[in-house]
Amino acid sequence: MSESTVQVTHIDLGVSYRQAYLIDCTDDAEGPEGIPDDHPTHPVGIIRVEGGDAFIITGLHTGVVDFDVAVSDHDPGADLDGFEDVVEISIKSESGEFELQEWGGGDSHALPALPAGPGWYRLRYHARGMDDATDDADLSDGPVDHYLLQIWPAEESLPQVVKHSSGSAAYWRRPT
Numbered sequence: 144m145s146e147s148t149v150q151v152t153h154i155d156l157g158v159s160y161r162q163a164y165l166i167d168c169t170d171d172a173e174g175p176e177g178i179p180d181d182h183p184t185h186p187v188g189i190i191r192v193e194g195g196d197a198f199i200i201t202g203l204h205t206g207v208v209d210f211d212v213a214v215s216d217h218d219p220g221a222d223l224d225g226f227e228d229v230v231e232i233s234i235k236s237e238s239g240e241f242e243l244q245e246w247g248g249g250d251s252h253a254l255p256a257l258p259a260g261p262g263w264y265r266l267r268y269h270a271r272g273m274d275d276a277t278d279d280a281d282l283s284d285g286p287v288d289h290y291l292l293q294i295w296p297a298e299e300s301l302p303q304v305v306k307h308s309s310g311s312a313a314y315w316r317r318p319t
Contacts, residue, residue: 148216149214149215149219151213152212152213153210153211154211154243154252156201156209156243156290158201158207158208158245158246159249161203162198162200162201163201163210164197165241165242165243166242166244166251167240168238169237179198182232182301182302186302189230190266196234197234200315201276202272202311203280203287206282208288208289209290210291212254213292214256214257216258218265218295221267221305222291225269226270226291226306227273227306228269228306228312229305229306230302230312231265231266231305232265233263233265234263234266235264235299237261239257240256241254258295264294264297265294265297267305269291270289270309270312273309273311273312274309274310275288
């Protein structure tokens, strides 16, 4: 039996308009145009999938957030004690690789190759400090909002809210 692996990448992620994107590394990778619709019966709000790309919402409007991506060959388990909001959604990768892209075609951040190559994966998006990331937040000591995105191979399944505590996440889950 082989040992399981988790590869964690830390990114000081620049965001604008509370946006970043997880992009499937295909030849025509451009990311979502506009904010994709949330799932009609199982909304998770702060992450939305369109095609092979994910639209990621942060608390901070413009600036740098603390962002970790953990790519694993198994479900690494949710960090319910360390984060206020935790949601899950499925995504299908055509290329077997993702990159994290800043708003407006800004910097792209390479991520480890997906362990099972092309196919279905589960995204578990953790958020902490979204409500603290206001326009007048003191960022002199670094980011106030922190995120963890876990990625692992899993069959397609319905989106799920695992933990919901912040007002920001509630705002994004509301019906439009």
